Amino acid sequence: MARERRFTADAAHELRTPLAALRIQLEVASQSPRPDARRKALLQALAGCERAAHLVSQLLKLARLDQARPALARIDLAALVHAAAQGIAPPACVALTGPWQVAGHAGLLEILLRNLLDNARRYGGPGATVTLRREGDALLVEDNGPGVPPALLARLDERFFRVHPEDSQGVGLGLSIVRRVAQLHGAALSWSNRAEGGFAIRLALPATGQTHGTD
Secondary structure: OHHHHHHHHHHHHHHHHHHHHHHHHHHHHHHOOOHHHHHHHHHHHHHHHHHHHHHHHHHHHHHHHHOOOOOOEEEEHHHHHHHHHOOOOOOOEEEOOOOOEEEEOHHHHHHHHHHHHHHHHHHHOOOOOEEEEEEOOEEEEEEOOOOOOHHHHHHOOOOOOOOOOOOOOOOOOHHHHHHHHHHHOOOEEEEEEOOOOOEEEEEEOOEOOOOOOOO
C-alpha cells in the first residue's frame, strides 16, 4: 500500500507539469494578437498533449503490470524481435537467424521490446544504429550512441527518472516497464556502457518450460 501511495503521488506530480505547461500555451494562443505567436503556442500545446498522452499510456501499462500474473506459453521470440524492429524509424538492425523458442507472454514481450527500442533510439541520439542480436540465451539491444554517465547507470529503471530531464518526450517509465515484464518472465535484466562506445541492455530469458509468472 505504501508503494502504491508513493506511485500515485509521483504520477500526480508528473502529470501536473505537462498539464500546467499545456494550459499556459493555450492561454498564450487565445490572448496573443500575433498569428505567428498563436501558431507557435498551439504547436507547443499539441506537443504537450502528446507527452501527456504518452505518460498516461505508460502509467496504465505499469498499473496493469503491477497486478499481472500472466500465463506463459511457447513462443518464437525471434519473430517478435523482427516485428518490433520494423516498428521504429529507421528500423533497427536484427542479427537473429531461425526461430528462438522461449516461454513467454507475447503481448507483454511486445511491450518490453517496444520500450527497449524506444529507449535505444531516443538516447542513442541522431544517426545512432540500434542492433538486436542473440548471445546464448540472452537478447542484446545495443546502440552506438554516447552511452550513459556511469554514475546514473544504477538509476535507469527508477520510475520517472530521466537521464536528460530536459527531454520533452521521455517520461522516465520505459525501463521500469521493461524491468517489470522481465520479472514476470523470471528473466535476468542488466545494462552497461559498451567498451567500444554506446549502450547495451541484456535480457536473459529462461528456456521453454522453465519459466513461471512471479509477482
